[in-house]
Amino acid sequence: MSWTCLTLQTDRDHAELWSDALSAQGALAVTLSSQATGAEEVPVFGEPGCPEMPLWPHCQIEVLLPMDWDASSWLKQVSTSLDQPVPPHRSEIVADQDWVRLTQSQFDPIPAAPGLWIVPTWHEPPDPSALNLRLDPGQAFGTGSHPTTRLCLEWLTAHPPRMQRVLDYGCGSGILTIAAGLLGTTQPIGVDIDPIAVQTACDNAALNGVSASFYEPDSFPNFPPSMG
Known part of the structure; x- marks a missing residue:
């Protein structure tokens, strides 16, 4: 199976207008990005509670069609x-791949x-003698590439939680919970509001041979303070 990919050039004032309309008209996928590449490319982040960042001055919209x-x-x-003119665009065929x-x-x-x-x-692990945490990218947040995850992993390795309990609230893929388990915690626990994340974290812990517990908030047990 192959698809048609349209690449449209527009500006920040019209990018979301076009993206929404293309999706509403049945596009299989719509991707919004910057026209800039390499060193000129600037990331745009949308974090809850933070001021909204403006889009790039010159935007590119890729649209996948049957x-x-x-x-x-x-x-x-x-x-x-x-009620807008058709923006500059090009068309190409996207062939099926593995x-x-x-x-x-x-x-x-x-x-x-x-x-x-x-x-x-x-x-295969590049360094078999290192601590190798097995993890495949998936639907749950946490692959080890995000700066906040990396900082937490650096802190955990510098301060191994041996003989301590660790609660990872908002555990996502379970990466920090599992790392804590590999580093010696007696009771690694993860909590997430997303049931898919909870199941993913359970699977990832099993993959790494870590005995960890994962819960949604409403099912989180009331552990006795002395339990460790």
Whole structure:
């Protein structure tokens, strides 16, 4: 199976307007990014509770469509619904690929902290003598690449929680809970509001041979203070 990919050029004032309209008109996928590349590219983050960052001055919208659609006519239909001219764009064919293998190729082992590697299951550990935490990217947050995760992993390796209980609230993939377990905690516990994250964390802990407990907030037990 192949698809048609349209790449539209627009500005920050119209980017979200077009993105929403393209999605509403049945696009299979819509991706908004900066036209800048390399050193000129500036990331835009959206964090809860933080001031909203403006989009890039010059934006690029990639739209994935079924091959049997008349892409030009469809794009004109969207522009009519917006009462906007069709922006500059190009069209190309996206051939089917082994998407799993392609996705895996984007994730290499990460040296997360001194003596600690995050290693996807399709890779061999670069340093077998190190502490190797096996983790595959998935639906839950936490692959070891985010700066906040890396800082926590660095702190844990510098201060191993041996003979201590560790509570990872908002555990995502369970990466910090599992790292704490590998580093000697007696009772690694993770909590997340997302049931998919809880199940993912359980699976990841089992993959690493770590006996950890994961809960949604409403099912979190009332542990006695002396339990350790």
